[in-house]
Amino acid sequence: MSSRVIPRLHVTTRALADPGTLFGFASRTDPLIWMRGGAGIVGSGEALRLVHTGEDRITDLAADWQSVAASARVDDDVRLPGTGLIAFGTIAFSAASATESVLIVPRQIVGRSGEHAWITEISIDGEAYPEGAPVRTPLGESVTVPLAEDADADQRHQALVRTALERIARGDVAKVVLARTLTGRLPEGADRRRLAADLAAAYPQCWTYAVDGMIGASPETLISVRAGSLSLRVLAGTAARGHGAEADQAAADTLLESRKDRDEHAYAVRSALAALGPHAAGLHGQDSPFTLRLPNLWHLATDISGRISDRASVLDLIQALHPTAAVGGTPTAAAIDLIDELEPFDRGRYAGPTGWVDAHGNGDWAIALRGAQVDPAGDITAYAGGGIVAGSDPASEFRETGIKFRPIRDALS
Numbered sequence: 001m002s003s004r005v006i007p008r009l010h011v012t013t014r015a016l017a018d019p020g021t022l023f024g025f026a027s028r029t030d031p032l033i034w035m036r037g038g039a040g041i042v043g044s045g046e047a048l049r050l051v052h053t054g055e056d057r058i059t060d061l062a063a064d065w066q067s068v069a070a071s072a073r074v075d076d077d078v079r080l081p082g083t084g085l086i087a088f089g090t091i092a093f094s095a096a097s098a099t100e101s102v103l104i105v106p107r108q109i110v111g112r113s114g115e116h117a118w119i120t121e122i123s124i125d126g127e128a129y130p131e132g133a134p135v136r137t138p139l140g141e142s143v144t145v146p147l148a149e150d151a152d153a154d155q156r157h158q159a160l161v162r163t164a165l166e167r168i169a170r171g172d173v174a175k176v177v178l179a180r181t182l183t184g185r186l187p188e189g190a191d192r193r194r195l196a197a198d199l200a201a202a203y204p205q206c207w208t209y210a211v212d213g214m215i216g217a218s219p220e221t222l223i224s225v226r227a228g229s230l231s232l233r234v235l236a237g238t239a240a241r242g243h244g245a246e247a248d249q250a251a252a253d254t255l256l257e258s259r260k261d262r263d264e265h266a267y268a269v270r271s272a273l274a275a276l277g278p279h280a281a282g283l284h285g286q287d288s289p290f291t292l293r294l295p296n297l298w299h300l301a302t303d304i305s306g307r308i309s310d311r312a313s314v315l316d317l318i319q320a321l322h323p324t325a326a327v328g329g330t331p332t333a334a335a336i337d338l339i340d341e342l343e344p345f346d347r348g349r350y351a352g353p354t355g356w357v358d359a360h361g362n363g364d365w366a367i368a369l370r371g372a373q374v375d376p377a378g379d380i381t382a383y384a385g386g387g388i389v390a391g392s393d394p395a396s397e398f399r400e401t402g403i404k405f406r407p408i409r410d411a412l413s
């Protein structure tokens with residue numbers, strides 16, 4: 001499906017005195033946010049929206065973006081990651097999804113990184129240039145929204161996991177990631193920035209994202225690109241935090257020694273390395289995973305970095321990587337077929353790529369986990385899943401999804 005005609009954008013970035021926290025510069029109803037540890041970018045307004053669906057959604061967005069970048073006039077006084085022409089993106093997990101994959105160029109972006117802060121203004125060529133100072137509005141109150149699940153959600157998820165285990169035993173797949181949903185509704189007028197701000201406060205080590213209603217705090221870096229270098233953090237394998245320091249350390253140690261979790265993790269690392277191989281040189285990661293501590297859980301994690309060998313942009317690398325076995329499975333095509341067969345819902349942007357891209361093909365993208373899609377009317381669908389491999393236990397898998405819902409549940413309570 002194709003986007004509309006590409007307009008010529010005029011982009012100006014200039015340095016800004018310390019703007020304080022950034023959330024207040026985003027729009028209340030449709031915030032564009034990408035933050036981690038107090039640094040990041042927030043956008044308001046919409047200069048351009050590129051939209052695609054289907055099998056070629058990522059390559060089509062990448063091609064459109066190249067045209068936008070090639071024709072834009074950019075005056076960038078700051079020249080840091082996140083300055084100049086930027087689009088925020090959220091991409092549907094599945095080629096079969098009815099949900100749109102989008103790149104959105106805001107009218108205004110306010111950003112900060114360390115000591116530096118900046119404002120970027122974007123106009124469509126020929127238009128009067130937008131005026132000066134960024135406008136911050138106070139964040140609305142947190143809201144309490146119960147997220148509902150069906151009475152038999154536990155039994156249903158366990159039945160799915162058992163079916164997946166049968167298919168694994170039969171040799172159809174070695175790993176498949178299965179998810180479930182919770183639903184709720186934001187009260188009218190609720191400030192969506194508040195949800196993102198609460199997630200960022202509770203999970204400062206995660207990427208807090210908000211793009212086209214997809215809002216969450218993801219620990220998993222799908223891919224970061226900076227001037228020819230790439231890096232990513234692969235996560236797969238999960239354990240609940242223990243109560244008390246000793247039990248907590250024991251939980252991490254058990255996770256690190258768990259054969260089942262190590263297998264689950266290895267599939268995800270292998271799929272990322274295989275996807276990046278044709279585009280990268282000097283790829284390296286740890287020989288064995290480390291345990292990543294988050295407020296709600298432990299993950300097995302591997303950091304990978306390398307150099308881009310073929311001038312691929314961050315969007316090209318997303319096309320190569322998505323879906324990794326952290327959210328799809330192994331082998332990829334058979335796992336995606338199994339997900340389509342077993343999960344009774346369209347994943348939308350859940351487990352899809354979300355992040356930002358600049359005019360040079362740099363950017364940071366996470367896998368859209370630990371979040372929810374909030375539609376314009378306020379309907380919320382939250383998603384969480386887990387990797388199933390030989391040896392997975394259906395009851396534990398259900399509990400694991402419960403732990404992964406905590407960020408969004410807590411932010412709404």
Ligand SMILES: C=C(O[C@H]1C=CC=C(C(=O)O)[C@@H]1O)C(=O)O
Nearest residue numbers: 235236237238326384385386387
């Ligand atoms: C699929 C999810 O998490 C993935 C990322 C980290 C650990 C995972 C796991 O242990 O199953 C999943 O692969 C999710 O949060 O919905």
